[in-house]
Amino acid sequence: MAGNSFGTLFKLTTFGESHGEAIGGIIDGCPAGLEIDAEMIQLEMDRRKPGQSAIVTQRKEPDTVKFLSGIFEGKTTGTPIGFLIENANQKSKDYSHIKDVYRPSHADYTYDQKYGNRDYRGGGRSSARETACRVAAGAVAKQLLKDIKITAYTAAVGEIELQKSLKELDFSEIEKNPVRCPDPAKAEEMETYIKKIRSEGDTVGGVVECVITNVPPGLGEPVFDKLHARLGQAMLSINAVKGFEYGSGFDGSRMKGSEHNDLFNEDGSTRTNFSGGVQGGISNGMDIYFRVAFKPVATLMQKQETIDSEGNKVEMQGKGRHDPCVVPRAIPIVEAMAALVLADFYLLDKTSKI
Numbered sequence: 165m166a167g168n169s170f171g172t173l174f175k176l177t178t179f180g181e182s183h184g185e186a187i188g189g190i191i192d193g194c195p196a197g198l199e200i201d202a203e204m205i206q207l208e209m210d211r212r213k214p215g216q217s218a219i220v221t222q223r224k225e226p227d228t229v230k231f232l233s234g235i236f237e238g239k240t241t242g243t244p245i246g247f248l249i250e251n252a253n254q255k256s257k258d259y260s261h262i263k264d265v266y267r268p269s270h271a272d273y274t275y276d277q278k279y280g281n282r283d284y285r286g287g288g289r290s291s292a293r294e295t296a297c298r299v300a301a302g303a304v305a306k307q308l309l310k311d312i313k314i315t316a317y318t319a320a321v322g323e324i325e326l327q328k329s330l331k332e333l334d335f336s337e338i339e340k341n342p343v344r345c346p347d348p349a350k351a352e353e354m355e356t357y358i359k360k361i362r363s364e365g366d367t368v369g370g371v372v373e374c375v376i377t378n379v380p381p382g383l384g385e386p387v388f389d390k391l392h393a394r395l396g397q398a399m400l401s402i403n404a405v406k407g408f409e410y411g412s413g414f415d416g417s418r419m420k421g422s423e424h425n426d427l428f429n430e431d432g433s434t435r436t437n438f439s440g441g442v443q444g445g446i447s448n449g450m451d452i453y454f455r456v457a458f459k460p461v462a463t464l465m466q467k468q469e470t471i472d473s474e475g476n477k478v479e480m481q482g483k484g485r486h487d488p489c490v491v492p493r494a495i496p497i498v499e500a501m502a503a504l505v506l507a508d509f510y511l512l513d514k515t516s517k518i
């Protein structure tokens with residue numbers, strides 16, 4: 165329950181603070197003999213790294229993953245995979261003015277209340293810098309999952325929403341724009357809006373959608389560790405996440421059973437997929453899809469009223485390099501967390517029948 169580990173059989177533990185020397189992790193439970201494509205891992209890191217475009221934080225980190233153990237001659241050995249990612253571009257002075265001041269809606273106040281101290285430089289452990297470790301581990305999990313394809317994309321930035329249905333989307337467009345939205349016209353609108361919001365010293369939230377295809381039926385545990393419950397926990401553990409829904413989600417609550425039931429084809433597939441690929445906590449072989457809501461970034465480049473650690477009212481304005489909207493960089497994080505959940509269930513499934 166220490167909160168720094170995730171997973172049952174395919175386990176990730178992460179360490180490190182945003183302005184410390186390095187961050188990193190240990191992947192435990194990855195089976196031996198898995199061929200590791202290091203280039204693919206780095207490509208995933210590049211999709212998440214700060215400084216990648218004009219609409220994200222301008223902190224420049226190479227985010228190169230150095231593997232320390234568990235991989236030999238390009239293959240996993242079955243022993244713990246340790247890895248390190250250096251922090252190369254901290255500017256800790258930008259945080260001296262908030263040493264004893266709490267940024268509204270960041271984690272400064274709660275960390276102080278819980279631990280009685282905090283590494284205030286760049287949010288310390290509460291900075292989403294930690295998610296780099298999740299992406300590194302998620303890339304290994306993706307390689308274990310082979311044919312299962314996980315694709316996330318930006319579905320909304322503030323009030324600007326993707327209006328196309330899943331079937332109309334061209335996923336090859338996602339990586340062609342800095343917002344990672346599969347509709348090029350909407351992507352442009354979103355990009356312009358994020359730039360405007362940033363110029364005002366403000367921030368905006370958004371929604372990430374994720375679709376997982378080629379999932380075999382039978383993944384997931386039936387009672388507490390339901391597949392959608394673990395996906396929900398994984399997504400809600402990402403910084404700034406405020407909501408998770410899968411399949412028909414909240415819209416399903418407004419439908420009648422006669423509209424909502426997914427009727428079978430003779431091969432066991434279903435004609436509709438309001439279930440979102442999961443029934444009774446177990447995958448049914450249809451596509452899994454879910455949505456994740458992200459709040460607007462807490463650190464504003466505008467003056468806001470807050471309190472200091474003595475309870476005095478003070479005014480503060482953020483400094484440093486911050487994302488005006490987290491969604492474009494959250495895409496690989498959502499995919500990575502989904503991959504960690506599926507890798508776990510993939511391994512667990514091998515224990516469910518002879």
Ligand SMILES: Cc1cc2nc3c(=O)[nH]c(=O)nc-3n(C[C@H](O)[C@H](O)[C@H](O)COP(=O)(O)O)c2cc1C
Pocket residue numbers: 221269270271290291292295402403404405459461462463485486487488490493494497
């Ligand atoms: C990819 C990503 C980038 C983020 N960038 C920032 C940032 O630049 N500044 C900031 O204040 N919060 C940022 N956040 C959000 C904070 O990490 C988060 O609000 C903080 O940890 C408090 O947790 P909570 O919002 O989940 O309660 C980012 C989150 C993600 C997922």
Ligand SMILES: C=C(O[C@@H]1CC(C(=O)O)=C[C@@H](OP(=O)(O)O)[C@H]1O)C(=O)O
Pocket residue numbers: 182183212213214221222223225255285286287288290291292293294296403484485486487
């Ligand atoms: C450094 C990264 O993003 C950071 C996420 C973040 C936050 O508060 O979450 C705040 C900013 O940096 P710092 O930790 O220096 O305050 C972002 O630049 C990264 O993603 O690698």
